[in-house]
Amino acid sequence: MKTFRWVMLLIISFLLGYQCYKFVYDDICLDMGGGKHPGNHPICVIEVPKP
Numbered sequence: 093m094k095t096f097r098w099v100m101l102l103i104i105s106f107l108l109g110y111q112c113y114k115f116v117y118d119d120i121c122l123d124m125g126g127g128k129h130p131g132n133h134p135i136c137v138i139e140v141p142k143p
Contacts, residue, residue, distance in 0.1 A: 121127070121136035 117136070121138075124136070124138055126136045126138035
């Protein structure tokens with residue numbers, strides 16, 4: 093039973109960490125002036141003005 097609890101704790105911790113990272117990544121992307129690529133691809137697209 094103890095092993096099951098540790099495994100569940102590990103899985104839940106991983107999922108919460110992933111969601112936190114996703115939020116922070118999106119926030120940093122928006123702060124830099126970027127946005128999500130059309131089609132909802134998980135990359136940050138920043139347009140650089142051409143001189």
